[in-house]
Amino acid sequence: MVKAREVTSAREARAIVEERGLSHVKVGLFDIDGVMRGKYMSRAKFLSSLEKGFSFCDVVLGWDVKDQLYDNSRYTGWHTGYPDAPVRIVPQSCRDIPFEDDMLLFIAEFAGRAQALCPRAVLRRVVERCRTLGFDPYAALEYEFFLFDESPESVRKKGFRHLKPFTPDVFGYSMLRNSVHGELYREILDLGEGMDFPLEGLHTETGPGVLEAAIAVDDAEAAGDKAALFKTFIKVLAQRMGLMATFMSRWSGEYPGQSGHIHLSLRNRDSGDSAFFDADQPDGISRTMRQFIAGQQRLMPQFLALIAPTVNSYRRLVPGFWAPTGANWGVENRTTALRAIPGGDQSQRIEYRLGAADANPYLALAAALGSGLYGITQQWSPSEPISGNAYALKLDQGQTLPGTLWESTQQFKQSDAARELFGSDFVAHFAAGREWEEREYRRHVSDWELERYFEII
Template structure:
């Protein structure tokens, strides 16, 4: 896909407008509609777009100070340029296309932008001769748009009859998502009332995070147009199942042909590269938790016996661990990083996982013993196993105290991200102090 090809499609399909779309720090899609007749100009000269979107919360209510991208630069515009290969026609919107964009500031890319952060980690990985093949596995809740009641009131995962009342909505998801590059494999209802999961095929490189961003935005838009509201808020109901975004991935050679995780001659069937990679993720698990589960609400999932990991553990096909390893031969072996919450920004969960894994490889970190039982039970885990933080203050402290992760992701990003999240944590504390038990739902559910 290049500019000329896109211009041909715009003409052939008689498109009215193309949505120039980016992620913000929180993973929310921010966009401007550009009329089709101006697409070429904006695609080549750039589109002005306020850079301070990186400094706002989910609802754009509160601007975090000292992010580097707001008051320090006079709330100036970035100049956004499109990623041509991301162009899609949105089949649920009339005569509308979409293209992802990245910001530049004074002629340079913005180092604190989540997509840039993710790209840079993948570039570092490729310098080691390794490419990443990955996909996010998102759960989400669907409610009636007006009443906010879930699609169903029971909890009974995978029961076939639960899908029947809203089969038309599922059909829309299955019809439309592949048309925007999300290659859906299967659809299932999950444990919570109105909770769903739709899994899709993995991709190499940054396209995996682009697919996750596209998937989340598409699900929300399709739901709205059909009388529903979909939310990737991680824990919308305190006493019901949380929603995760497990990051499934494998490592391949630079040409994306040779798998690198499996070793038939190793007692664990894992290559040295795989073992160092997993060890790196575990070594930095407390620090990257706030990137895998980046809201005050996400961190409430970190509770024993809820299938959300609570410590830096790994095991074979063990859903109680942070890292679940699936051995399926050379090409089918993969790693599931289970710390991810549905409310994560997929660019950042990818970047965090890669940054930690790279450190494991570069420094030959040793893989700790596996957990074969329940990782929530102290007797089952190795001595001195680190716990994952359960609140924003502790999570941000763990991040900022980890020099390796901070250096990898860059000071500009760390400054912006921590400022935004400290501001969010303050709002959560204030809501708790005034007894506002609905704050989290009202703050996150609609837009996240």
């Protein structure tokens, strides 16, 4: 009998569906914002699509997280009539859905012209570039997320205010919390094992109801799938248990934001050893690793829109809340945007600490990996590593990060490196979506403005 995570081909995908006697299969793909969109597909349609692909309305590439249509997209819109776009099923993405009996889930991705805009395909192209340069990339993402004792109905009834966190007060690394609520933790751990995004660690963070989960390392392309599925199905699991999870970058002004740190390493394809480790260099940091850091550092302001893609993202990037505020780096320094982690041949790596929980995992990973590779090809050198509190130091020229979504989007639009790495069509489309997002924000009047200006001004 074929097991879900042993499927590697269309033939094996067909076999597992037929062995289970499934009448329908669940198929999903990820949009620009990293939201999984999908449907149940009849067995006959699914089996046909394994060989020939199928069509999916391209509107999912032309709307925002609230299903509002972009008014500035060249690729799709009212001017194109929102036609279907070709989609291919990825057989090796087959997974069991633990709470749906024998139901199977397959990831799909856009093909044809739409492939240029597909987030999963963007990451795959960067991974292919990495392999062409002689390296195999490995990655692991870790996420912070808040849990609330709320439902989709209750949060709307409350206007998303005065929400009840799953647990009270601040209590990082709490053995009390994870023991009292052991059933929930067990469900999360089992979900990760069952859907192949296994967790190396799961613990409370500092804040009411906030958890941090570290997904196990894998090759970069698979790591993107694992992270995207983790974010989707943690929210599913929470709601099934009468809770709600949010990966919003910062939901409250009283607490730190939610990170989505990215750990990256390269291994030489010819020898299999670490491209980042050199025993003869300080902290074991090889020349390749230094160039990789330099690329990440220099392109960080240009690529910030991929890492911080929402208006809310910039609420997190402020001093004193454990989020980086400049394009800098240090060795084992958690106040910098890039943390070099010495670890010998097996675990020498870089932690891209700028990453936030609200980013599309495929695009955040493509930005972190692609910028490092660009530094290697350009043979760049990084600044001197920072020791001590990076927040207290004046930023050098070129290390200042854009302060708003609009500013970061303009830098992304003008980036030659972005067009080379991700393609001109993707850069134009993604930038249009971010400009739309910022304009939607400016159309609305906030409670802060009313409280501040209504009577006094």
